[in-house]
Amino acid sequence: MSEAKKIDWKGVDDMPEMAVSLSTMRVNKTASWRNLKPIIDYDKCKPCGICWKFCPEPAILLKEDGSPVIDYDYCKGCGICVEECPRKAITMHREER
Amino acid sequence: MMKVIMGNHALSYGAKLSRVQVIAAYPITPQTQVVELLSEMCANGELDAKFVKVESEHSAMAASIGASAAGARAFTATSAQGLALMHEMIHWAVGARTPIVLGNINRAMGPPWSIWTEQNDSLSERDTGIMQVYCESNQEVQDTVIQSFKVAEKVLLPCMVVLDAFYLSHTYEPVDIPEQSLVDEYLPPFDPPYKLDPDDPHTFGSLTDAKWYYELRYKIEVAMNKARYEWKKANEEFENIFDRGYGLVEDYKCEDADLILITSGTITGTARITVDILREKGKKVGLLKIRVFRPFPIDEVRDILGSAKKVACIDRNISFGHSGIFFAEVKSALYNLSNRPPIWGYIAGLGGRDVTPESIIEIVKRTEESDKPEELIWIGLKR
Amino acid sequence: MRLTIPEEEIMSPGHLACQGCGAALAVRFVLKGLGRNTIMSIPACCCTVIDGPFPYTAYGVPIWHTAFETAASAASGIKAGLDVLGRKETTVLAWAGDGGTFDIGIQALSGAAERGDDMIYVCYDNEAYMNTGIQRSSATPYGAWTTTTPVKHPKNRPKKDIVAIMAAHRISYTATASIGYPEDLIKKVKKAKESEGTKFLHIIAPCPTGWRSRPDDTIKLAKLVVETNIFPLFEVENGEIWKLSKKSKGTPVIDYLKLQGRFRHLKEEDVQTIQMNVDKEYERLLKRCESA
Numbered sequence: 001m002s003e004a005k006k007i008d009w010k011g012v013d014d015m016p017e018m019a020v021s022l023s024t025m026r027v028n029k030t031a032s033w034r035n036l037k038p039i040i041d042y043d044k045c046k047p048c049g050i051c052w053k054f055c056p057e058p059a060i061l062l063k064e065d066g067s068p069v070i071d072y073d074y075c076k077g078c079g080i081c082v083e084e085c086p087r088k089a090i091t092m093h094r095e096e097r
Numbered sequence: 098m099m100k101v102i103m104g105n106h107a108l109s110y111g112a113k114l115s116r117v118q119v120i121a122a123y124p125i126t127p128q129t130q131v132v133e134l135l136s137e138m139c140a141n142g143e144l145d146a147k148f149v150k151v152e153s154e155h156s157a158m159a160a161s162i163g164a165s166a167a168g169a170r171a172f173t174a175t176s177a178q179g180l181a182l183m184h185e186m187i188h189w190a191v192g193a194r195t196p197i198v199l200g201n202i203n204r205a206m207g208p209p210w211s212i213w214t215e216q217n218d219s220l221s222e223r224d225t226g227i228m229q230v231y232c233e234s235n236q237e238v239q240d241t242v243i244q245s246f247k248v249a250e251k252v253l254l255p256c257m258v259v260l261d262a263f264y265l266s267h268t269y270e271p272v273d274i275p276e277q278s279l280v281d282e283y284l285p286p287f288d289p290p291y292k293l294d295p296d297d298p299h300t301f302g303s304l305t306d307a308k309w310y311y312e313l314r315y316k317i318e319v320a321m322n323k324a325r326y327e328w329k330k331a332n333e334e335f336e337n338i339f340d341r342g343y344g345l346v347e348d349y350k351c352e353d354a355d356l357i358l359i360t361s362g363t364i365t366g367t368a369r370i371t372v373d374i375l376r377e378k379g380k381k382v383g384l385l386k387i388r389v390f391r392p393f394p395i396d397e398v399r400d401i402l403g404s405a406k407k408v409a410c411i412d413r414n415i416s417f418g419h420s421g422i423f424f425a426e427v428k429s430a431l432y433n434l435s436n437r438p439p440i441w442g443y444i445a446g447l448g449g450r451d452v453t454p455e456s457i458i459e460i461v462k463r464t465e466e467s468d469k470p471e472e473l474i475w476i477g478l479k480r
Numbered sequence: 481m482r483l484t485i486p487e488e489e490i491m492s493p494g495h496l497a498c499q500g501c502g503a504a505l506a507v508r509f510v511l512k513g514l515g516r517n518t519i520m521s522i523p524a525c526c527c528t529v530i531d532g533p534f535p536y537t538a539y540g541v542p543i544w545h546t547a548f549e550t551a552a553s554a555a556s557g558i559k560a561g562l563d564v565l566g567r568k569e570t571t572v573l574a575w576a577g578d579g580g581t582f583d584i585g586i587q588a589l590s591g592a593a594e595r596g597d598d599m600i601y602v603c604y605d606n607e608a609y610m611n612t613g614i615q616r617s618s619a620t621p622y623g624a625w626t627t628t629t630p631v632k633h634p635k636n637r638p639k640k641d642i643v644a645i646m647a648a649h650r651i652s653y654t655a656t657a658s659i660g661y662p663e664d665l666i667k668k669v670k671k672a673k674e675s676e677g678t679k680f681l682h683i684i685a686p687c688p689t690g691w692r693s694r695p696d697d698t699i700k701l702a703k704l705v706v707e708t709n710i711f712p713l714f715e716v717e718n719g720e721i722w723k724l725s726k727k728s729k730g731t732p733v734i735d736y737l738k739l740q741g742r743f744r745h746l747k748e749e750d751v752q753t754i755q756m757n758v759d760k761e762y763e764r765l766l767k768r769c770e771s772a
Contacts, residue, residue: 007535012312017253017320018194019313020291021300021537025494028532033499047481053662054699056504057493066481074493078500078688079696118564121557147560152591156553159546159588163521163557166544169564171557189547293542293558295517295570300537302545304529 030057034077036092038070044089051081051090098274104265105130107235107272108174108200108258111242113144114280115198117172118287119164121149121157123179126212127262128202131174154179158186158197165195166301168292170246174200176262177218178207184222187255191226191317193302196249196256196287198242199227203362203413204262205448213449214262216362216414220390220422226317228256228324229390231361235270237343237388240335244343247284247331252320259390261413262449264363275339283338321392328389345394347386348401350376354383356464357402357438359410359427361387364445364452368411371457382461387423398430408440409464411452411476415444420472439470450477484663486512495538497530500695502685502702503577504530505659506604507539510573510683513669514600516541518571519562521555523585524548525577526611526687527604549584551576552592555599571673574601578619579609582640593649596677600669603642603680606687614690621710622757623750624742626690631745638757643716646680650719653679657713659686660702664713664725671715684711692741704736709762714769722768733758 004026009015016022040051047066052058059074060081070081082090102110108131112120120139122132138144147164151157154175161171175183180201190197205215219229230245232238238260245256260266291299305313328345336342349369351357360368365386375382385401387394402408410428412421419425424442431437441464446452456476463474490511497504503526511518519542522528528545532538546554555574562570574592576585581603589601608626609615616626618640629635646654653675657665665683672679686701688694693701705711706726710733713725733755737743746754 009309012315015309015312015316016535017290017316018192019302019305019309019534021303021543022535023537024492024540025496025532025536025538026492027536028494028496030494049481049483053483053485054505056497056501056508056698057495058489058491058508059493062483062487066483071493076499078698079694080500080699083696084699119557119560121553121560145564147564149556149560149597150595151553151556152587152594155549156556156588156591159550159553160557160560163544163546163554163559164561165557167519167558167561167565167567169561171561185547186550293519293544293561295519295542298516298537298540298542300531300539300543300545303531303534303537303543305534309534 029073030076031073034075034095036077036079037095038075038077038079038082038090039093040068040070041089041091042067044087046087048086050084050086054080054084056080099271100274101269101271102235103130103267103269104235104238104260105202105267106134107238108242109134109138110274111239112172113138114275114277115243115246115284116170117146118169119147119149119161119171120173121151121160121164121171122173123151123154123157123175125176125179127204127266128174128176131200154182155186158183158190161197162186162190162193162195165197166193166293168287168289170287171197173197176202177204180218180222181206187222187225187227190255194253196246196253198245198249199255199257200242201257201259202262202266203259211448212262214264214413215447215449219257219259220414222257223391223422226254226321228254228392229259230256230388231259231390232265233363233365233386235265235272238265239272239274240339240341240343243280243284244331244335248324248327250287251327252324254317254320254324259362261363279338283334325392325394343388344397345389346397346401347388349384349386351383351385351401353381355381355406356461357383357385357405357408358457358461359385359387359408359423361390361423362413364411364413367452367454368457371454374454375458375461380461393426393430395430398427399434402427402431402438403434403436405438407464408438409443409460410440411443411445411460413446415447424472441467441470441474442472443474443476445476485509485666488512490516490540492538492540495530496532498689500688500698502659502687502698503527503604503606506683506685509659509662509665510602510669511539511541513666514571514573514673517569518573519544519558520573520575521546521551521558522575523551523580524611525580527575527577529611548580550588551580551585552601553588556592556595556597559598572599574599576603578603578605578607579617582618582642590649593646593651593678593680596651598677600672600679600681602683604683604685606685606690608690610687610690623746623754625745626742634745643682647716647719651678651680652676652718654716655714656682656711658684658702658706658711660699660706661713668715690742693739697739701736701739704731707731708733708736709758710736712762712765714765720772722772724769728762
């Protein structure tokens with residue numbers, strides 16, 4: 001399946017016969033849902049994977065060295081990572097728009 | 098090979114010859130022999146299929162749909178209350194475009210409990226989008242199952258093969274059971290455009306808002322319309338291989354008929370004999386059997402009835418508060434013709450009441466003697 | 481750093497789950513445990529919506545959306561179809577909420593389990609009809625507020641013991657799991673995958689929207705529900721061998737209840753009743769585990 005391709009048909013003849021998916025929800029950037037923005041303090045972060053593990057989106061990626069990177073295109077700002085970080089290395093900040 | 102078999106077994110042989118791969122069914126009188134024979138065929142290796150012995154008809158259809166979605170040819174059979182319980186999933190099979198073939202033995206709905214024939218069960222599925230074919234003989238039942246898979250898989254719609262309880266389901270008739278190789282030549286393996294496949298993952302039936310739902314419904318209607326052509330084509334191919342066939346409708350002595358009777362199911366056989374009796378007496382009576390009910394054979398009905406002086410429709414069903422259902426369908430098909438015959442609507446044989454040549458002679462007589470069409474005449478009602 | 485759960489993401493972001501959704505985490509974890517050679521049958525539930533609208537999908541494996549009461553029966557059909565087509569190695573996963581499992585889908589589930597149809601059935605339990613707007617189900621716990629059990633008449637019956645019902649089918653594997661303990665959850669998913677016939681996993685999945693809890697408390701609640709013995713983690717093999725997965729911490733239930741608006745109306749004596757019921761149920765579970 002193609003990744004994150006926006007699909008917009010002109011009309012009925014372009015469509016498949018039934019309601020079958022042809023792309024992924026990656027097209028749906030859920031950043032706009034976010035009121036509070038989690039920011040990682042990399043000075044405090046000792047990569048443990050817990051924030052990554054508990055992200056429901058998932059919107060936290062792991063770099064080669066295991067350190068987390070928040071994908072702000074998709075982070076909905078639920079705050080689980082902030083709550084679960086054992087080192088209190090992630091804090092919530094008002095979203096600037 | 099000629100074999101004397103009951104109508105229910107004609108369904109089973111039709112399924113077997115179609116090489117169905119998954120059967121999911123639940124027992125209900127008068128359908129039981131269909132699935133008994135199929136489970137025996139699966140058990141003794143005659144048929145290479147999985148039989149899912151589900152706990153309800155609702156699950157029977159849900160499982161058939163799942164199997165079809167996985168890419169397997171699926172068959173189920175039921176009757177009356179069972180079909181009503183399936184109703185939600187018949188809508189699902191249509192929307193999901195899974196070409197399942199469903200054998201339905203027409204049985205009256207309760208209460209009061211009845212196990213005898215009536216068409217209200219299948220006709221209650223009229224607006225779901227499942228194709229419906231009403232059979233007159235055991236041979237036709239078997240052949241229609243095979244044809245149904247051919248058409249259903251072309252247009253991606255499910256199909257219901259309908260036969261009368263007891264008058265056909267439990268009646269033994271000689272049936273020509275063809276060689277498997279001939280059926281294989283006729284019916285290629287099922288190959289849907291999309292299926293549940295981890296190597297090519299797709300989601301089916303997601304939430305669809307008003308932006309595209311409307312277009313998906315339009316596609317179902319396009320498929321139904323295409324099915325009119327596919328049924329004709331499937332029948333032509335069938336005739337070429339098996340030397341017998343059935344149209345969307347069958348007209349009998351209609352060319353010069355002043356009065357044309359309309360029937361479906363087993364009443365047709367009785368009506369055909371009655372037409373012969375009346376013809377011998379010099380009455381110009383003809384018969385139109387409606388075999389394929391969905392898609393409705395609107396052109397055929399118009400062509401054949403357009404020249405008649407009077408039409409009498411016999412319905413073993415009723416849409417309470419309106420009329421017989423075939424009557425209403427035929428009447429609406431004729432309405433936009435500039436020259437349309439008057440049509441009389443007769444209710445007969447509900448709950449398995451016998452419809453005899455005498456009943457049909459009464460219908461013909463009453464229609465002949467009447468000047469003004471009547472829409473709801475109960476034949477044989479005890480007063 | 482050593483990851484404690486599989487790294488590969490099968491579910492994609494952009495899905496439509498609410499902030500802090502436990503169900504979305506359950507999907508993510510279970511698919512990590514099963515891998516891509518999986519087909520899901522999903523009846524009407526939050527996960528129908530979370531997956532996204534046509535023509536998009538978020539879960540990354542083939543999904544069959546099906547009618548409310550048919551998670552198990554559709555899965556039976558899919559499995560039968562795969563079998564005849566020679567694709568026996570694919571895992572069929574029926575994935576339903578508590579309404580679709582405890583209530584409307586229990587007949588089809590019981591049928592599939594009795595037949596022993598080869599599937600993993602997961603009930604992700606958020607303890608009410610959340611997708612339709614927080615109506616009570618037979619999985620709603622005693623004392624909880626929902627939109628159909630208003631605070632003047634909160635639910636006055638205990639949650640249905642679905643695991644005992646499934647274990648009574650003598651299926652090869654039944655287990656409870658919590659999204660608060662993904663390692664344990666994924667271990668059980670893998671064990672279910674290796675077991676024969678029908679397998680049943682009951683996963684507690686907190687719902688901030690319906691529980692009236694903070695989205696960032698989802699994991700905390702998913703742990704507390706276990707620590708308080710309200711939702712103990714255990715396994716049942718062949719309906720006979722009951723095994724506790726985690727030792728009890730015996731945390732007071734109030735620690736769990738007080739984080740949720742759906743329990744805000746409870747009086748002290750109500751909390752005591754809940755504590756008593758939980759203790760009694762836990763004792764019963766321990767006896768089952770000992771006798772096994």
